[in-house]
Amino acid sequence: MMFSKKLTNAGVLASALTLSAQASAVDFEAGDSTVSLYGYAKLDVLYDIGDIRAGTNGLGEFVKFNNIALDGPTTSGHTDLHANESRLGVKTRTPTDQGDLVINIEGDFFFGGFRMRQAYGSWNGVTAGQTWTNFHTFAGTTPTLDFTGPIGRDATLRQAQLRYSWKNFHVALEDPNGAVSGASFDGGYSAVVGGSSIAGTDVDRKDSLPDLTMRYESRLDTAKYSAAAVVREVALDDGTVDDSVIGWGAYLAGSVNVTPGTTLRGQITGGDGIGAYMKLNPAPAAYRAGNDLETVFSWGGTLGISQDVGPGTINLAYSYVEADWDDALEDGLVLSNGAGGTAFDSERTLVHLNYMWRPTPKLTYGIEVSQASRSAVDNREGDVTRIQGSAIYKF
DSSP, X not given: OOSSHHHHHHXXXXXXXXXXXXXXXXXXXXXXXXXXXXXXXXXXXXXXXXXXXXXXXXXXXXXXXXXXXXXXXXXXXXXXXXXXXXXXXXXXXXXXXXXXXXXXXXXXXXXXXXXXEEEEEEETTEEXXXXXXXXXXXXXXXXXXXSSOXXXXXXXXXXEEEEEEETTEEEXXXXXXXXXXXXXXXXXXXXXXXXXXXXXXXXXXXXXXXXXXXXXXXXXXXXXXXXXXXXXXXXXXXXXXXEXXXXXXXXXXXXXXXXXXXXXXXXXXXXXXXXXXXXTOSSOSEEEETTEEEEOEEEEEEEEEEEEETTEXXXXXXXXXXXOOHHHHHTTOOOOOSOTTTSOEEEEEEEEEEEEEEEETTEEEEEEEEEEEEEETTSOEEEEEEEEEEEEEEO
């Protein structure tokens, strides 16, 4: 991906929605460096119907499963228009005797302001800064208009890391308290054991060691494939009680062009303590039961097909995640308080069907229908259908 021009271009070809500098940019020379300004403006028009939890005003700017009601007051028929995915970035490339020095800074407008997506440098196989987690690939990802994209795959967030790349192999030490591993551990809940409340791991978490990720990615004729693994320490320390466990995760992803206009993509992901290294995993990496920390096993996958039709492409994707809460329930944790949106999910499903029309290389219009559904640990269920239109203008 971000280690070499070859891998970056492979990522762009795998997913139209990456919309990176290599796909479209304004280039100019500044001294010995080539500077690329890139980005796009995107409008999303959203309409949600179904089991929507009252007070949430729909699924949100992107699919938020906790906004799907399981019971209680529900509403349906919510409209939202936003341009928060609009993106701006700058990349410089400076030749040296041992390869190009690449610097990339990029942001978008989600979450109330301009946020940093990437800020890293790369030279001679070494990448340092914030960029896509090494436990990530576009090889098995079917393009969607929805910013969420397929679930049950590798994490699609970015975090601080130090990475080394040699040919098609990449290894990295990543921030254990970053956007990915941090969110997957703290969980934001309070467990109840034997009638007594026990603080969630967000209060007692301890980050002693970086997460270790390894990835191999290559291609063969008309196929692309990627395999990766993550090993991490999950620990707590409240000053009196401390415990730690080892979490792990792995994925296998790939795509194949079965005809010049037809592409199949898929990925399977899973692990024990994988947490948010799997996208939209409903379970944190671990939970605290008394003085002990226990990991949670989760798995998921996605399968999709893309078919060129006229000046555009039809994309269909199915994705699924499942968390195994059996041990937690046996340990006496109360994972639901009966409210419509706060129960812990055991299963999540997301289906996307869209048509992306590209009248010119720098312009995309699209229409998409998606359905998100969730099943809680107490077997309550809910689902919401989203209709989305998007206009994307690149430069």
